Amino acid sequence: MHKDLNPTLWEGIGKVVDVLNVGAMSSDHTDTDAPTRYKQVIRTRTPWRATELADLMETLETYPSARGAVGNKPLPRTFALLKVPTSTRRAIPKLPLNFYDPHWYAARSEAEKLELAAGKAINIPTMPIHVSGFSAK
Numbered sequence: 001m002h003k004d005l006n007p008t009l010w011e012g013i014g015k016v017v018d019v020l021n022v023g024a025m026s027s028d029h030t031d032t033d034a035p036t037r038y039k040q041v042i043r044t045r046t047p048w049r050a051t052e053l054a055d056l057m058e059t060l061e062t063y064p065s066a067r068g069a070v071g072n073k074p075l076p077r078t079f080a081l082l083k084v085p086t087s088t089r090r091a092i093p094k095l096p097l098n099f100y101d102p103h104w105y106a107a108r109s110e111a112e113k114l115e116l117a118a119g120k121a122i123n124i125p126t127m128p129i130h131v132s133g134f135s136a137k
Helices: 007-020 051-060 102-106 110-116
Strands: 028-031 039-043 077-079
Touching: 007 051
Parallel strands: 039 077
Antiparallel strands: 028 039
């Protein structure tokens, strides 16, 4: 889905990515023992992050970059779905309330919730997975 075809959707995605910033993005680890024909990525599970965010980030990864590529062509990536370690990173404070997993958030003490200082919920857009070589008409 090209940005020009649905600017409202991409504006919403941009807001989510801006709010998340680098600290709240997924932790991906590259398997250095993988053959040089592809790069194996192991995505860690972040218990405090809402499933909708993880789904959006995974979907975004299926889209080609809008920026011009410089340098060598990147290796194809494969995801090790059976190796899913759990991240030990602390939750990022001051994110919108719906960015936190609701079960994880409900299990926090009142003091922890005050420290998180969750903000007003914002829309987390959904979008279809990009299929290479396919264009919607």
